[in-house]
Amino acid sequence: MVSPPTRYLVFFQYFGTKYSGVMETSNDQSMIGVQNYLEKAVQNLKPVVPVKFHISSRTDAGVHALCNSAHLDIQRAPGKPPFNEKQLVYGLNYNLKPEPIRILNAYRVTDSFHARFSALSRTYVYRLLMGCTHYSEIPVFERDLCWAPAGGYLNVPAMQDAAQFLLGTHDFSTFRSLNSETRFQSPVRTILQADIRPSSGFLSHHYEHRGLEFWELTFRSRAFLYRQVRRMVGALVAVGQGKLTPHHIKELLEIKDARAFPPNAMAPPSGLFLKSVEY
Numbered sequence: 001m002v003s004p005p006t007r008y009l010v011f012f013q014y015f016g017t018k019y020s021g022v023m024e025t026s027n028d029q030s031m032i033g034v035q036n037y038l039e040k041a042v043q044n045l046k047p048v049v050p051v052k053f054h055i056s057s058r059t060d061a062g063v064h065a066l067c068n069s070a071h072l073d074i075q076r077a078p079g080k081p082p083f084n085e086k087q088l089v090y091g092l093n094y095n096l097k098p099e100p101i102r103i104l105n106a107y108r109v110t111d112s113f114h115a116r117f118s119a120l121s122r123t124y125v126y127r128l129l130m131g132c133t134h135y136s137e138i139p140v141f142e143r144d145l146c147w148a149p150a151g152g153y154l155n156v157p158a159m160q161d162a163a164q165f166l167l168g169t170h171d172f173s174t175f176r177s178l179n180s181e182t183r184f185q186s187p188v189r190t191i192l193q194a195d196i197r198p199s200s201g202f203l204s205h206h207y208e209h210r211g212l213e214f215w216e217l218t219f220r221s222r223a224f225l226y227r228q229v230r231r232m233v234g235a236l237v238a239v240g241q242g243k244l245t246p247h248h249i250k251e252l253l254e255i256k257d258a259r260a261f262p263p264n265a266m267a268p269p270s271g272l273f274l275k276s277v278e279y
Contacts, residue, residue: 002178003075003076003078003080003081003082004075004206005049005073005074005075005110006073006074006075006076006082006083007071007072007108007109007110007111007113008071008072008073008074008083008085008088008106008108008109009069009070009071009074009099009106009107009113009115009190009279010053010069010070010071010072010088010089010092010103010104010105010106010107011067011068011069011103011104011106011195011277012034012038012065012067012068012069012070012087012101012102012103012104013064013065013066013067013068013101013104014032014034014062014065014100014101014265015064015100015101016059016061016062016065016067016101016250016269017062017270018031018100019031019032019033019061020032020033021033021034021058021059021060021063022034022035022055022057022058022065022068023055023058023060024036024039027101031061032081034101035044035053035055035063035070035105037096037099037101038053038070038092038096038101039051039052039053039223040095040149040234041092041095041096042072042088042092042201042260044091045074045083045088045091045092045095046076047068047074047075047076047204048075048076048077049074049075049168051072052071052072052073052118053071053072054067054069054070054071054072054114054115055069055070055115055116056067056070056115056116056119056122056143056151057109057116057119057122057274057277059272059274060206060269061229061269061271062133062144062268062270063269063272063274064145064148064272064273064274065103065274066125066273066274066275066276067120067271067274067275067276067277068277069110069115069277070115071113071114071115074088074183074198074261081195081199081203082108083107084203085105085106085107085143086102086106087101087116088106088174089104089105090099092106095162095233096195097172111178115277118221118279119223119278119279120222120278120279121191121192121220121221121276121277121278122220122221122222122223122224122274122276122277122278123218123220123274123275123276123277123278124145124219124220124224124229124272124273124274125216125217125218125272125273125275126215126216126229126233126267126269126271126272126273127145127146127147127199127214127215128144128146128147128154128214128215128216128217128233128237129142129147129148129201129212129213129214129215130148130149130152130153130154130212130213130214130215131148131152131153131210131211131212131213131273132148132152132182132212133151133152135148137210139201139202139204139207139212140212140269141201141202142202144200144270145202145270145271146201146214146270146271147233147238147268147270147271149237149240149241150241150245151210151241153186153213154237154240154241155239155240155241156196156215156240157244158177158239158240158242158245158246159196159236159237159240160247161195161246162235162236162244162245162246162249162278163195163196163217163236163247164194165196165246165247165249165250166191166194166219166249166252166253167191167193167194167234168190168191169188169189169190170188170191171188171191171251171256171260172189172225172228172253172254173187173255173257174185174231174250174252174253174256174257174258174260174261175225175228175231175232175235175253175258175259176226176227176228176231176258176260177227177231178188178224178226178258181226185225185258186262189221189222189223189224189228190221190222191219191220191221192220192221192222193218193219194204194217194218194219194232195217195218195222196215196236197216197218198213198214198215198216198276199214199215199216199277200214201214202231204253217236218275219232221247227239228268229270230266230269231261231265231267231274233267233271234257234262234265234266234267235248235261235262235265236249236250236264237265237267238262238265244262
């Protein structure tokens with residue numbers, strides 16, 4: 001007798017530089033998605049039917065995840081019990097090496113659980129590096145893990161004032177990039193957190209004499225629009241550079257038009273991390 005499939009919630013992290021994003025792509029592309037590697041790894045555990053990862057939070061090419069999540073259903077051969085959580089974590093990680101992707105935890109969940117729609121909120125962190133006059137001054141250990149905006153230092157108090165306009169429920173049309181899903185999606189989102197705080201870099205105490213400063217911008221919401229975080233960061237950095245005033249952020253929100261966003265102001269993907277998905 002065939003046993004029914006078992007549903008699991010898995011949390012996983014990845015270093016996103018070499019991937020086309022988290023979502024599955026066709027295998028003939030030069031860069032493929034994290035999901036391709038996850039599904040290849042689970043096939044090595046010999047499920048009866050091919051397994052799909054239903055990913056909670058989409059991330060773009062070059063964006064990293066400290067913790068993303070997905071649910072999957074695994075049906076084993078007759079007579080084989082369901083994997084326990086530890087077996088699943090070890091089995092997937094064994095088959096993911098040498099990729100910079102790691103399964104952190106796995107939990108058995110009910111059949112009605114959905115990784116995307118059951119999530120209560122998502123938290124993103126964006127890492128900025130100040131004090132570099134040229135990109136060649138970025139420490140080699142921080143390459144692809146932060147953004148060092150041109151001009152060296154930013155006016156952080158002005159950025160913190162500007163971030164307050166993003167809090168709460170707004171039409172974020174100006175702060176989303178247009179894609180195929182845009183016309184089906186409401187542009188209204190609620191930002192629960194928008195913080196800018198000093199941070200530390202990897203081994204940063206070894207090069208304190210260089211006057212480099214790391215800062216983290218943290219955003220939490222139930223859901224975000226396509227490239228919304230990178231556009232919010234880019235606009236806040238423009239405030240820090242004196243190209244915009246804090247009040248301009250309020251005006252951009254009120255315009256409700258993606259074409260009104262300042263040209264070339266979107267932050268690059270390298271500094272962006274999905275920090276957590278909360279249930």
